[in-house]
Amino acid sequence: MASGNARGSGGRGALLPMLMSYAASGGSLIVSSAAQLLTFAILARFLGVHEFSLFVAITAISNIAVHMCGLGAMECLVRRVARDRAIYPAMLGHNIILTAASGLVLVLVGAALLPFFFTLAPDPATNVAVITLMLVTNIVLVRVIVLAEQIFLAHSDFPAANTVVVGFAVARTLAAGLACLAFGVSSLATWAVWQFACHVLVAIVCWRALRALGRPEYRLVREELPLGLYFSVPFILRAVRQNADLLVLSLTATPEIVASYSVARRMLESSYLSVEALNRLVYPGSARATIEGLQHAMPRVRKVLVAATLISIAAAIAVFVLAPILPFLFGKDYVSLVSFVRILCWVVIPLAIWSVAMEALGASGHQPTRAAVMGLGSVFGAALAAIATWYAPPAGTFVSFYVIEIAMVVAAWSALLRIVRRDRERAQEQELEAGMAHGR
Structure with missing residues (x-):
């Protein structure tokens, strides 16, 4: 790493x-x-x-x-x-x-x-x-x-x-x-x-x-313009997804539930920082490791996955244990705050797992694939969160959160492994062609 x-x-x-x-x-x-x-x-x-x-x-x-x-x-x-x-x-x-x-x-x-x-x-x-x-x-x-x-x-x-x-x-x-x-x-x-x-x-x-x-x-730098757009669009869509549940919840739930949920969301984002610290640290090295193909960086990616998973589990446990302190900071009016934080804190684990795959795709320059996975995930995630929140607030909101993040794990790693497999097959074909040419 x-x-x-x-x-x-x-x-x-x-x-x-x-x-x-x-x-x-x-x-x-x-x-x-x-x-x-x-x-x-x-x-x-x-x-x-x-x-x-x-x-x-x-x-x-x-x-x-x-x-x-x-x-x-x-x-x-x-x-x-x-x-x-x-x-x-x-x-x-x-x-x-x-x-x-x-x-x-x-x-x-x-x-x-x-x-x-x-x-x-x-x-x-x-x-x-x-x-x-x-x-x-x-x-x-x-x-x-x-x-x-x-x-x-x-x-x-x-x-x-x-x-x-x-x-x-x-x-x-x-x-x-x-x-x-x-x-x-x-x-x-x-x-x-x-x-x-x-x-x-x-x-x-x-x-x-x-x-x-x-x-x-x-x-x-004209060749980077489309790659930059591919990189930014998923984050825009993700930002929309992250606000869809809060917007619908504000229409269907009491102000206290909305306020407690918004603070719980902020705590989830804070707990993810421990994983983000790892991703930001390894990203430049991953960019160098993937110059000759994403398949060459897979040992590194696997190590990052193990580290990110362990870190996210530790972060979730820490937030769960420390949740009762929050009402002293925000006030006694947030009666649902502790329970909401303890429900959401475990979402950081699937979030960490799929983020490793997305960071690997980004570092290797596969921005279109990365954009497609994150963009489609955000679009369908926003719709699911809005519908679930509308029909069953706030329980539907929590369920949709876990469904979305677990689905992102499957989609992200499927996309990454597909590209790795394709790069390996291409490298093998090139080696075979080089060998045949040398034999002549």
Whole structure:
């Protein structure tokens, strides 16, 4: 699993550095998750139910849009630069152009449409300005900061990438604490200004740290445009799927159930970070290991699968045990919170298993197959979650969650093994042809 080993065999001498890198990567994501949870709790208490619900709604929309921003160019940067660092200036310029162009379109569309659905300030002009500020913050600035992290990962500078993750999360927590606790901010319009200022400062620090890696070469890497789209579309559809159940549940269940379920979902996402830490650590090495074909990386992929499964089981057990602490953080009104968290916590195991297959397909450049599996899974998953939630909330919601993730395990690994089998057959044919030619 060592990132520098092209074939994935690795020696014992590489084990300790890998474990230390994973500990740092996982620790950074866990600290980041804890900071985000604290930020979530502070804002929930000080903004109030109405203002906080608006914040969650606009943030959810931004979470979908942020996957559109950049059109998947970040993955192309990590994959290409991990293989050949000489291409970094071109890939950086490629990312800047696509992020700026798509970000501008997304912000303009959102600023034109969202004021008809959300009122953050009584004055119409102020309302548009606040919504626009939130969109710039949660789409463009978030994408810029995440891009900085991905650039460090592409260069295998994991300490710097971890610093970006932790620093960003801590900065947001400090901003929320300072705004709400010290200055008494209690309106979303005022918090939008604080949030924007925080993100700008973090973005400036990140990009100053990147200057030593080289200047961008402003051009589009045209062959990566379709691959970037293939990579981003599944995440967009997945974001839609992740919000379908919550949207329908808000129409069919009490506010307490909706609130408890949304927090339980956030806890599930937090528990998955331990697996994400592993995936982000091995992705650059997997990109190098698959240069000559995905079949050459299968020993590495199997090791990652075992590690991801064990990590996800440990994460699920930890969340199950610690669930009773949550009401002390969010308040006694969340009466269903503990039971919901304990029901959902085990979903992280199938989620981890199928994510390993998807990461392997992505690292090897099989973006169309990856997009097809994740895209179709998200479309059918969104429909199933919506129907099940509509007819049997919230039990149907939980059942649909497990059905979807288990189905994704079957689909993802079937697709991966099919490509491996095809690559092996092709390699054997080429060896046979080479042998016959040599015999002549």
